[in-house]
Structure formats: C-alpha cells, structure tokens
Amino acid sequence: MTEREQKRRQTPSQPEEAVEELPAASKQGDKLKAELDDLLDDIDEVLEENAEDFVRSYIQKGGQ
Amino acid sequence: MAIRKVCGIETEYGILLRGAGEPNPITASSLLINAYVARLARQASAVGWDFEDESPGCDARGFAREGSLAPEIETHLVNAVLTNGARYYVDHAHPEYSTPECSDALELVRFDKAGERTLALSVEAASESLPAGQSIAIYKNNSDGKGNSYGCHENYLLDRAVPFTRIAAQVMPHFVTRQIFCGAGKVGSEAVGGGEGDVTFQLSQRADFFEEEIGLETTLKRPIVNTRDEPHADAQKYRRLHVIVGDANMAEISTFLKVGTTALVLAMIEDDWFARRDLTLRTPVAAIRAVSRDLSLREPLVRVDGSSITALELQWELLDLARKYGNERGFEAVGEDVGAEILRRWEATLTALEDDVASLSTQLDWVAKHQLVEAYRDRHGLGWSDPKLAALDLQYHDVRPGRSLFARLPMQRLVTEESVLTAITEPPTTTRAYFRGRCLQRWGPAIAAANWDSLVFDLGTDPLRRVPMMEPLRGTAAHVDTLLERCRTPGDLLEALGSTS
Numbered sequence: 001m002t003e004r005e006q007k008r009r010q011t012p013s014q015p016e017e018a019v020e021e022l023p024a025a026s027k028q029g030d031k032l033k034a035e036l037d038d039l040l041d042d043i044d045e046v047l048e049e050n051a052e053d054f055v056r057s058y059i060q061k062g063g064q
Numbered sequence: 065m066a067i068r069k070v071c072g073i074e075t076e077y078g079i080l081l082r083g084a085g086e087p088n089p090i091t092a093s094s095l096l097i098n099a100y101v102a103r104l105a106r107q108a109s110a111v112g113w114d115f116e117d118e119s120p121g122c123d124a125r126g127f128a129r130e131g132s133l134a135p136e137i138e139t140h141l142v143n144a145v146l147t148n149g150a151r152y153y154v155d156h157a158h159p160e161y162s163t164p165e166c167s168d169a170l171e172l173v174r175f176d177k178a179g180e181r182t183l184a185l186s187v188e189a190a191s192e193s194l195p196a197g198q199s200i201a202i203y204k205n206n207s208d209g210k211g212n213s214y215g216c217h218e219n220y221l222l223d224r225a226v227p228f229t230r231i232a233a234q235v236m237p238h239f240v241t242r243q244i245f246c247g248a249g250k251v252g253s254e255a256v257g258g259g260e261g262d263v264t265f266q267l268s269q270r271a272d273f274f275e276e277e278i279g280l281e282t283t284l285k286r287p288i289v290n291t292r293d294e295p296h297a298d299a300q301k302y303r304r305l306h307v308i309v310g311d312a313n314m315a316e317i318s319t320f321l322k323v324g325t326t327a328l329v330l331a332m333i334e335d336d337w338f339a340r341r342d343l344t345l346r347t348p349v350a351a352i353r354a355v356s357r358d359l360s361l362r363e364p365l366v367r368v369d370g371s372s373i374t375a376l377e378l379q380w381e382l383l384d385l386a387r388k389y390g391n392e393r394g395f396e397a398v399g400e401d402v403g404a405e406i407l408r409r410w411e412a413t414l415t416a417l418e419d420d421v422a423s424l425s426t427q428l429d430w431v432a433k434h435q436l437v438e439a440y441r442d443r444h445g446l447g448w449s450d451p452k453l454a455a456l457d458l459q460y461h462d463v464r465p466g467r468s469l470f471a472r473l474p475m476q477r478l479v480t481e482e483s484v485l486t487a488i489t490e491p492p493t494t495t496r497a498y499f500r501g502r503c504l505q506r507w508g509p510a511i512a513a514a515n516w517d518s519l520v521f522d523l524g525t526d527p528l529r530r531v532p533m534m535e536p537l538r539g540t541a542a543h544v545d546t547l548l549e550r551c552r553t554p555g556d557l558l559e560a561l562g563s564t565s
Contacts, residue, residue: 032425032474036439039472043440043456046467051455055209058458060078060089062157063206063214064282064308 066331066397067302070165070221070495070536071323073176075312076158076214077183077463078203084195089157096159096200097142097152099190100182104146124228124293124303145514147489147505149497150175152182156283158214159183159202164497165516165536168399169324169406171492173316174479178487180204180314184463185488204312205461206269209454211254213273215282216312220305220327221297221536226334231305232278232289234333237343238326238382239288239309240352241375243268244361245413246322248311249430251437251457252448255353263357264448265437267430269311271356277348282308288348296516298534305330309352314461314470316478317427321413324398324406329382331397332389343381344368359434361417376417383410426476433460436469499539502548503557510554521554529558 048054081092143153149164161179166172183202190200207213222231247267255272266272279287292306307326313319332338345351346366354363355375364372373381387407395403416424424431437453446452462468491501496517503519504511512522519531533539551557 035474036435039436039469040439040443043469046469046472047452047459048455052451055451055454055458057082057087058078058080058203058208059087059210060158060208060212060214062089062283063076063212064156064217 066334066393067221067223068167068396068537069327069331069398070167071169071172071327072163072165072219073172073179073319073323074160074162074215074217074219075176075179075204076155076160076216078205078208078214078461079157079159080201080203081198082201083198090154092200093154093157093159094142095193096183096186096190096202097144097154099193100152100186101142101144103185103189104144124291145500145504146182147491147501147508148175148178148487149491149495149501149504150179150182151516156214159186164491164501165495166492166497167494167537168402169320169327170399170402170478171494172323173319174483174487175492176313176319177316177479177484180463181484181488184465187464201467202463203458203461204314204463205248205458206312207250207254207272209252209254209458213254213270213286215270215308216310217282218307218310218323218326220307220330221295222303222305222330223334224295224299224301224303228291228293228303230336231330231333232291233344234338235305235326235329236277236289236348237345237378238329239307240345240348240365241355241378242322242325243271243311243352243356243430244375244379244417245428246310246313246318247271247356247430248313248318248461249433249457251453253357265359265434266356267359268352268356270309271352274309274349274352288352297536302536311429312461313429315427315429315432315475317409317413317476318429320478321406321409324402325382325386325410327398328386328389328395328403328406332386334397335389335393337385337389341381341385342368343373343378346370361421376414379410379414383407383414386410426474429460429470432470432473432475433457436460436473493541494537496533496536496539498541499533499544502544503554506548507554507557521558523555523558531558531561 079089079092081087145151151162153160161182163172163175163179166175187200187202206216244267248269250266250269253263253266253272273286274288275285276287278289278291280291281287282290286308288309290306290308293303295302295304310322313322344367346368351365354365361376362374364374366372390403390407398406421431425435437456440456441453456469459467460469465471491497500514500519510521510523511519512528513520517533521529547560551560
C-alpha cells in the first residue's frame with residue numbers, strides 16, 4: 001500500500017458521507033445535463049455563422 | 065525560509081479584425097488599446113511606460129545570450145499603465161495585459177479576470193470608432209489552430225540565493241504534469257513533425273509547442289523552464305521566475321490551482337524540500353506531450369531511476385510533500401489562508417480526476433470544453449475534423465460576453481463579479497502595485513512614466529524625478545496610505561519621500 005493510499009483511507013468518515021451525498025450529486029448531474037442541453041440548443045445561434053471561414057481566417061503570427 | 069511568492073500573469077490575447085480586407089494584427093491591437101486608453105484619458109488615468117530598466121535578454125543561468133533571439137521591446141507601440149497597477153500594451157502582434165503584482169493566488173485570479181473584462185471593454189470602446197462592417201474579436205487562448213502559439217506567462221518572486229539549476233530541475237516535474245488540472249483543452253494537435261492525425265482532443269493548448277527543457281527563447285524552440293532573468297526588483301535579493309509553459313485559463317479554479325500549486329512548489333524548492341524525494345522525469349519534453357494527449361490520465365512516465373509514474377501519481381506525490389511542508393513550515397510564503405485553500409482544492413481535484421472527471425466540468429477548463437465539444441459532436445454526428453468543433457474550441461475563449469461559450473457554462477467562481485469590476489481600476493492593496501495605482505489615480509498627469517520598479521514624476525519645474533520601487537512588498541496600503549493622505553500634491557509626496565533627481 002502506498003503512503004498516499006494510507007493517507008486517503010485514514011481520512012475520516014468519507015464512505016458514509018459519500019453514500020449520503022449520492023442523491024444530491026446525481027441531482028446536480030441532471031441539472032448540469034439539462035443546462036448543457038439548453039446551451040446546445042442555442043449554440044448554433046451563438047456560434048460564428050460560417051465556421052469554416054471563421055476558423056480559416058483566424059491566424060495569429062508573432063506570439064510568444 | 066521561503067520568501068513571499070509575489071505573482072502576476074501576462075496574457076497575450078488572440079485578435080481578429082474582420083471586414084477590413086488584409087488583416088493587420090499590430091494595427092488592430094493598437095486600435096483596440098488606444099480606444100480603451102482614450103476612454104480612460106478623459107479621466108487622465110493612463111500614462112506611458114518607462115523602458116529604462118528593461119533587459120529581457122538577461123539569462124538566469126548567468127551567461128549572456130549567444131545565438132539566441134532576444135525578445136525585442138518595441139517602444140513605438142502602444143503602452144499604458146493602468147490605475148490598478150496593470151500594464152496594457154501591444155506586444156509583437158497581440159494585445160497583452162500584465163496584471164499588477166499580487167501577493168497570493170486568489171488575488172491573482174481576481175486581477176486575471178479583471179484583465180479579461182478590460183479586453184471586453186476595449187472591444188466595446190473600439191467598436192465605436194470602427195468603420196461600418198468592421199468588428200474586433202478577442203480570444204483568451206494560446207493557439208490559432210495552425211501551429212502559431214501565443215503565451216500566457218506567469219511570474220513568481222524568488223530568493224536570489226537559491227541556485228537556478230535547482231529551481232529548474234525541481235519545478236520541471238510540476239510543469240510537465242500540472243496541466244491535468246490547468247490545461248485549457250484543445251481540439252486536435254499542432255505538434256511539429258506530423259503523425260498527429262489521431263489526436264482528437266488534448267488537455268493543453270500549449271504542450272504541442274515545447275521543444276526544449278531549459279532556455280531563454282519564448283517564440284522559437286520554447287523551453288519548459290524559461291531562463292529570462294529580469295527581476296524588476298532588487299537584483300541582489302530577488303529573481304523573477306518567468307513561466308511560459310502554462311495555458312491561458314478562463315476557469316477561475318484552473319487559474320487558482322495553476323498559480324497556487326506553483327507558488328507552493330516554488331516555496332518548497334526555496335526551502336530545499338525536494339532533497340527528500342526526487343521526482344525528476346527522464347524525458348520532460350516527450351512527457352509534457354504524452355500527458356497532454358492522455359485523457360485517461362493513466363499514461364506512465366519514466367523517472368530518472370527507470371521506474372514509472374503517471375501524471376496523476378506525480379501530482380499526489382507533490383501534494384503529499386506540500387502537506388508535510390505546510391504542517392512543518394506553515395504557508396506564510398503563499399498566504400496562510402490561501403495556502404490551506406490551495407491544499408484543499410488540490411486534493412479535491414486530484415481525487416475527482418481519479419474517480420469522476422465529469423464532476424469537474426464546472427471547475428476546470430479542459431473538462432468543461434471536452435464535455436461541451438463531445439456533447440455537440442454527439443448531437444450533430446460530427447467527425448473530429450469538422451471545422452465546427454475548431455470554432456467551438458476557439459469561441460470558448462471569446463472574451464465578449466455575447467459571444468463567449470465559457471460565459472454560458474455554469475462554471476464555479478472563486479471571486480465575485482463585483483470584486484472583479486473593482487479590480488479593473490483599483491490596485492491590489494498588498495504589493496507595491498498599490499503605490500503605483502494610487503499615484504496614477506491621484507496624480508496621473510504629473511507622472512511622466514511608470515515601470516514595475518519605478519515611477520517618474522514630472523512636476524513641470526524641476527528635472528524629472530524617479531521614485532524607485534525595488535521592493536515588491538513595499539508600497540502597500542499599510543505602508544503608504546497615511547503618507548498619501550498627508551500629501552495634497554505630487555510635490556508633497558516627493559518631498560516626503562526625499563527622492564532625488
């Protein structure tokens with residue numbers, strides 16, 4: 001067992017807390033997924049109109 | 065004993081002027097900054113930069129440069145010092161913003177974000193004077209996707225007494241592996257030499273561009289550890305480690321971890337903490353690319369003793385050493401409260417990287433961008449070479465609020481927006497930037513020039529008078545507030561300081 005694993009296993013009461021936190025975490029995950037779906041819905045409106053031209057025209061010489 | 069890790073970030077922003085025919089990024093950058101400065105000039109709160117003490121060609125290894133290209137200072141280009149103590153200028157072909165000196169990582173997150181807001185305000189100001197049909201877009205990233213990179217450089221104050229060779233060797237493993245939490249993410253690859261067709265997404269914007277371990281260059285054959293030796297402070301006591309290996313971050317937690325862990329590792333190096341454990345990697349240049357391309361975070365890297373270690377394991381080792389360091393020596397060098405917060409977030413982040421990377425999608429840039437790109441690709445059934453994904457990557461970094469994809473994500477913050485807006489014009493209170501910023505606020509028209517380590521006053525009658533500021537931790541609010549309150553005019557100030565011409 002590495003020193004790090006020992007240390008992390010010594011961390012008190014993590015397993016119990018983790019069990020209790022699961023529903024909250026997955027609820028938060030659902031919320032994020034819904035938000036991401038919303039973002040994807042309007043991303044085509046926000047995204048530069050002609051992606052190919054936009055990407056091609058973006059040239060940045062002379063940087064450090 | 066390690067000295068306080070005064071720190072700052074200089075960001076070269078990508079710039080795109082559209083509708084103007086042949087693009088000229090130098091002109092566009094000048095136009096952008098001039099528009100912002102012109103707005104400020106009505107309040108007389110920006111002055112020219114003083115180049116007298118600049119010597120970017122000096123090398124920390126102690127020899128003069130030979131056969132390498134010195135970074136040029138282009139004094140004819142726009143340069144302004146802002147009332148928050150920052151410098152805003154045209155560097156090469158980019159607008160660049162250097163934050164004021166900050167005394168800890170959290171404060172630097174705030175000023176780095178204020179820089180982004182300054183660029184967004186500049187776009188707004190410039191658009192008022194642009195001809196119809198023209199527009200400027202600004203990107204806080206590090207690559208144009210065609211093999212051209214531009215930097216986001218960090219700076220840390222170090223004790224001159226610590227040998228540079230030790231600093232370079234011992235910070236290297238951190239620079240190779242810290243990208244697992246501070247990479248900004250990139251669609252595809254731009255490494256020289258080809259054979260990169262199968263890289264779809266990588267952790268870092270910059271890893272493709274590093275070809276040497278140690279050196280002075282910043283634009284060609286970039287080194288992982290840069291040797292520029294230009295302390296902008298008392299050179300007998302200090303050096304400034306100029307870090308060119310990092311990505312520009314949008315996510316505050318990425319910036320906080322990037323600066324916080326690095327400041328802590330540097331403090332540990334100063335206190336010779338790594339004498340207990342050698343984490344040296346055999347081939348850092350190959351390793352930095354391997355780490356960037358390994359989204360599983362499981363790729364073994366070879367250590368000098370021939371054993372192997374993953375980037376994640378190496379970061380756990382560093383954290384373990386840092387925890388012991390904190391217990392024995394405290395966190396004075398990085399700020400007591402901030403130091404504890406660095407450890408806490410460092411551990412939480414490594415744990416999540418190990419067990420549940422997706423849970424970091426509201427915290428770290430590369431995870432957020434990866435999730436966004438994957439979801440978009442999935443929804444539209446796009447191949448990795450589709451230009452829409454490259455556009456998505458680029459637009460993640462757009463600083464304009466209406467266009468930024470980052471701004472649309474539910475990212476966690478470490479500082480309030482109100483405190484960021486304050487930082488656009490108000491200096492940090494805990495470094496010499498405070499003195500610089502306050503003097504500019506009060507007596508801008510009487511300041512002929514400013515530099516990191518001096519202010520030059522022009523009172524109209526006497527010769528120009530230079531006030532040296534060679535100590536980055538003097539000139540704080542605690543030091544100079546009473547003095548400044550007592551002075552009604554810059555003449556009062558100079559008299560009180562007893563400065564000579």
